[in-house]
Amino acid sequence: GQNIDQPTEMTATEGAIVQINCTYQTSGFNGLFWYQQHAGEAPTFLSYNVLDGLEEKGRFSSFLSRSKGYSYLLLKELQMKDSASYLCAVRDSMHDKIIFGKGTRLHILP
């Protein structure tokens, strides 16, 4: 079957670093995405990984290991505005479907 798992909720402190993990099982793989979604708003793109390794973009980095079916999103120097849900999504290469995890709600404490 197809499945994406990520923690439901996480809490971190302003200025700290947090890592949100995502594991996936899909029938094919054609890229993994991370999106940020504030309550009541549309998801916005954060990162895209299709090859193994780390992609860095400012305070946000994303890592992928295809052999382990594993990714993480690393957020550094956390700010209050980073309080949001973070969605992991995989594009299935066999069907071109896109499967989302249920999202990780991140709470930032001052």
Added chain:
Amino acid sequence: EAQVTQNPRYLITVTGKKLTVTCSQNMNHEYMSWYRQDPGLGLRQIYYSMNVEVTDKGDVPEGYKVSRKEKRNFPLILESPSPNQTSLYFCASSFEGGRAGKTQYFGPGTRLLVL
């Protein structure tokens, strides 16, 4: 401005009354998709389209129809809405070429309440 638009943004309707939610993008994207988002269930894909006249079922297609007659438009049709279709709906589109492609851009969402 590059964007995905959806209309209406909010809709209250009654069971059985056919409705259409429109989606339009101005980025010449090939791939378009509809999702519904429900508490505890996350985003689930309803239908997607790889290009004009090409549509495929996502994970939760029952009770929905779509069409892709033009590249920019991808309407979602509920022929006979039922209360279990009350949800937040998002349309998204993406460009299929290049390494940085396939990133989806989302519309603002449509909140639907079916009584």
